[in-house]
Amino acid sequence: MSGAFRVAEGGRVDRARPVRFSFDGRAYTGLAGDTLASALIANGVHLVGRSFKYHRPRGFLAAGSEEPNALVRVGAGTARATPNLRATQVEVYEGLVAESQNRSPSLAFDLGAINDLAAPFLSAGFYYKTFMWPSWGWKRIYEPLIRRAAGLGRAPEAPDPDCYAQRYVHCDVLVVGAGPAGLSAALAAAEAGARVIICDEQAELGGSLLDETPGSAHAAWLARTLVALAQAGVRMLPRTTAFGMFAQNFVALAERVTEHLAAPDPRQPRERLWQVRARQVVLAAGAIERPLIFPGNDRPGVMLAGAARTYLRRYGVRPGARALVVTSSDEGYRSAIDLAQGGVDVAAIADLRAQPAAALADAARAAGLTVLPGSEIEGTSGRLRVRGARVRRATGGSAEIACDLVLMAGGRTPSVHLFSQSARKLSFDEATGAFVPDDAGGAIHPAGACRGVMEIDAVLRDGAQAGALAAQRAHLPTSAEVLRTVAATAEVTAVPARKPHARGRAFVDFQNDVTTKDIALAVREGFVSVEHVKRYTTVGMATDQGKTSNINALGLMAEARDTAIPQVGHTTFRMPYTPVSFGTLAGAARGNLFDPVRQTPIHAWAEAQGAVFEDVSLWKRARYFPERSETMHQAVARECLGVRAGVGVFDASTLGKIEVVGPDAAVFLERMYVNPFRKLGVGRTRYGVLLREDGFILDDGVIGRIAADRFHVTTTTGGAPRVLAMMEDYLQTEFSDLRVWLTSTTEEWAVIAVQGPKAREVIAPLVEGIDISPAALPHMSVREGRICGVKGRLFRVSFTGELGFELNVPADDAQMVWDAVWARGQDAGMVAYGTETMHVLRAEKGFIIVGQETDGTVTPDDVGLGWAVGAAKPDFVGKRSLARAAMKDPARKQLVGLLTQAPARVLEEGAQIVADASAGRRSLGHVTSAYFSACLGHSVALAMVSGGRARMGESLLVPMPGGDVTVRVVAPVFYDPAGERVNG
Amino acid sequence: MLLIPCPYCGPRPELEFAYGGEGGIARPADPAALDDDAWGAFLYHRSNPRGMHVERWRHVHGCGRFFNARRDTVTDLFACSWKVGEAAP
């Protein structure tokens, strides 16, 4: 038996397939086809959650994704358990494990319920009013308290073991929602020849048609249509929520692929993200029933009438034994009659309207039901389940009606979320009492209940017209002009308002525990804008985004402000429609695949040597090569001394490289870089500085002239893409008169830097066809030739201040050349050094690193590179900006060196610099680089200091946590100031 | 994600493109001839309209070319695109 409340027959569950599952540690049996909600209700379980703020007992309000109360954690273990799933959407499977949330120790006895007694102090905005005093209270009391109370559910602790798939797909017509409107739209579009995708968040396509009696005309239409869609090749996606709608009909769908299976195929992804580009979209998202607002409307057993009908008709479950139906709409009658037929004892239909439609009232009375027009619900009783409701009659006097089910029928609100997300306007429709899509033109076609068409045959017609029109707009041949002729058929339904007799709390937003009083209070305190009231009260801000509460809240705001809902407006609808897992959004982009990793051809060698790597943009760069148990500082000191005393080898392959070729290459570089290039001889190199048009340094690098029409341009490691993009931009759009072609060669050339006094003797035997004598190959030269037998470019350049060469060889040959260099270097005591040593060596020489000494507000002159600027050139990128008065202000920050009074003290990069110890002191600048120099025996620092070059010899202070550090301003070149060693 | 009409390749997803800022702002032929205000306007002043916006895009992961487009900043719909040097349609 699958529960005492299961009716003998009917519903779409498979009575031959019982399914065992557990909830809060208790074993239950449901049926295949059940949701966790219907299976629990079949077993008489209604208490399934505690509310967020007051920890009030809560049961099922709805039967679909709009459910605010029944949030559960599903799955066992620390990795696969998923919190905050709606029990109304979770399909039961053999062995499913589910737990309630937000309660301690148990649902029936929850200590947090003390908040309910404290409710008078927890009104809207209590966060802002309460946690103010005393001043130390925030850190010691309130924050820990709030952190514990904040959030719903518990995130899984272990890494997610599942895989997630992502697909891009194009189609002519995407239909969102597979109820009667969506199915008829899909059919019409497919018949017109369109490529159609139809998705629905439920396990089966059919929507409200799934509630129809098997054998009825509409049930037969559903079965027929599904067959026809399959035959037409329509892609049908059940369990797939369209959660976001973006520009140009780009729609994001989340498909739950294996979530409902007891033993999923491990080759299947758990979920799949569909990114659909649809020529046309039919939105058939349906409508959501509105709760009514009366005191105690949140007790377990108080449910939406349509949901109760769904439980009965679709799942064969009676949601209770004796029901009071409270309605402000005609639909309440239909649900009441259906439930009575299904074996639920309907105590009465309490109609809030004084004048119900006579025909309906008569039909209900004919079915043996009591109708109480002009009623008012004064409250409900019961603790963990509703036991009765107090009804005030229009004729006066109140009566307590015993019941275990109170069903609310407040009319239906069109689901306009996706339409609104697409940045299209909504308008208030008096007929529906809700906001509906304003614009039926364009490439989005709302159809059916989501535009206020509620009557089933009208819905089918509306869907068919929408589908045909969408196919036509997708440029497919159709026989005739398609017209939309169906008008909204929703009945007039007043949004429920507070009643004068009502006492006690009436809930508007169930998930965030927002009551009518909270909204009235917010308006009284002066919050007028709907967005402000939302944030102040948190109405509509829970994980359900107010699907069942928003329109009621708007009604209450309108009432409190004595205006109408259109004047109140509505809040912004945002994606996702229902929560989407991080795994689905991330797809394969996690772990090693989160971002591409770039490795140089020498990477494996460095790894084998025990190098410690650092990330530089996407590159892995060897930072230092520790020997035995060396610390980083010990390794760097040894590497620095090794380079300065003998020779070191460094993998500079990550340098960006751009081949600039063409008859106008030199002119182009003259216009781009601050330096002159036209007169640069073939075989010579120049240190180039690249500005943005605003005059600030963007990049730098050595540029070698390989031939009259060919330059080898290097950029910083991280700057290569933006430099190439900038060059392309100017070439294509501003300097399109120049015949120049650009090619990125970063990956083609590996760069092996050999630096130190013994560099020449190490490489001499490896180089063929190039005279590398000092006279033939002076500093800042480049030659083509053979290196270890392969064609390469040999640069004589130095970023260390020592005699230096950079061997550019094809990446495929790089390891072979590196091995040869390394083998040759052993006799010379060669060290391999990493980026940390490279940084120290260049800082000792005062060479800047773009992005370390510069920050996008630095001119060439600021960092002492004024000499590089070709002032005689008529124009180059950034030249005009350098002429602005502010760029010549002597108080600009300028590059200087700093020496600490205590030689061993290393400053902190980023530290501020001040003139004195006075209280009102202001920052003069900041430290940009700071290291301990093993070669010099003291620390060195580079800094940008206001008017720095005029401060040589001054004492300044660097405030640090332990107190001010005294420093002396010096020139930024600490080692070999005369620059003689590069000429070795 | 936008669907962007490259005038060389046809409509392609936004992932393949880099935004290039407002279009139709030519670099002055002789920057030195401009006073500070005029140069500042060229550098920094942009129209930022609510509605139709002429802008530059580069099909960086496709043909690599810059082009101009007209996009409605409210609906994100592209009205048209054209090649560098062509007149705006």
Ligand SMILES: [Zn+2]
């Ligand atoms: Zn292209």
